[in-house]
Amino acid sequence: MPHKITHALVTPEAYLSHEKASQDTRHEYIDGYVVAMAGGSIRHGKMITNIARLLGNHLVGKPCDVFSSDVKLKVESAFVKSFRYPDVMVSCEQNRRFDDMCESATVLVEVLSESTELTDRVYKSAEYGHVLKATQGEYLVVDPDHPVIEKRMWHEGRFEVVATYGSGDIITLDSLKLELSMDDLYPDSSGAGLA
Numbered sequence: 001m002p003h004k005i006t007h008a009l010v011t012p013e014a015y016l017s018h019e020k021a022s023q024d025t026r027h028e029y030i031d032g033y034v035v036a037m038a039g040g041s042i043r044h045g046k047m048i049t050n051i052a053r054l055l056g057n058h059l060v061g062k063p064c065d066v067f068s069s070d071v072k073l074k075v076e077s078a079f080v081k082s083f084r085y086p087d088v089m090v091s092c093e094q095n096r097r098f099d100d101m102c103e104s105a106t107v108l109v110e111v112l113s114e115s116t117e118l119t120d121r122v123y124k125s126a127e128y129g130h131v132l133k134a135t136q137g138e139y140l141v142v143d144p145d146h147p148v149i150e151k152r153m154w155h156e157g158r159f160e161v162v163a164t165y166g167s168g169d170i171i172t173l174d175s176l177k178l179e180l181s182m183d184d185l186y187p188d189s190s191g192a193g194l195a
Contacts, residue, residue: 010034012081019072019083020100026070029083030123037085038115047111047144048087050185055090055107058178064092064106072101073108077130084124087111087142090176092135106137106175111144125152129159137175147186 009032010018018034019027026037040048052068059066067089075082083101088109091102108128110120120141128139132153139152139159149171151163165171171180 012083015083026085028085029081031080031082038113040111040113041144043144044111044113047142047185048109051109051111051140051142052088054180054184055088055176055178058176059090062092063094064090064176066090067102073105073131074101074103075127075131077127080127080130082127084127086124086128090137104135105131106135107140107173108132108137109140109142111142113144125159128152129154133159135175138173140171142185147182149182149185
């Protein structure tokens with residue numbers, strides 16, 4: 001599990017300054033705590049690359065950018081202030097103020113791992129819901145080992161799971177006017193193609 005590397009609370013300004021200077025390790029910030037990001041498996045990395053490629057192909061010539069794990073997302077609400085590194089992020093933010101951080105997103109994706117599943121399903125879901133409310137965007141929670149993807153978005157005043165996709169299904173991302181085939185995301189539904 002990602003571990004906290006600070007015991008005393010850190011200001012957002014100190015975190016951002018430290019993160020700019022950090023060469024080897026990325027860190028996330030959650031309400032004063034700084035957490036080192038763990039490395040992922042080959043399967044995890046291939047899934048991130050595959051999703052980013054399919055989204056990027058669709059967005060060629062459109063005013064949106066796709067980032068994978070290397071650009072921070074700022075989350076600021078009445079309940080939390082955090083800086084996260086989504087596995088994949090689509091931002092259609094205009095007049096971006098930072099070269100290493102987005103303040104708005106349209107699609108967010110987290111690829112599950114054993115050490116991050118609770119964070120991705122619970123904590124990041126709550127934080128990402130706040131960001132996606134403004135864009136009416138979608139959050140995809142992806143199982144890299146089995147062809148199962150949950151789509152979360154705002155529905156009747158709540159940020160919740162609105163669809164679960166399996167083998168052969170088509171994922172609809174209304175915010176991007178895009179349909180993605182689960183068969184394209186999981187070229188080998190047995191998982192062998194992602195190992």
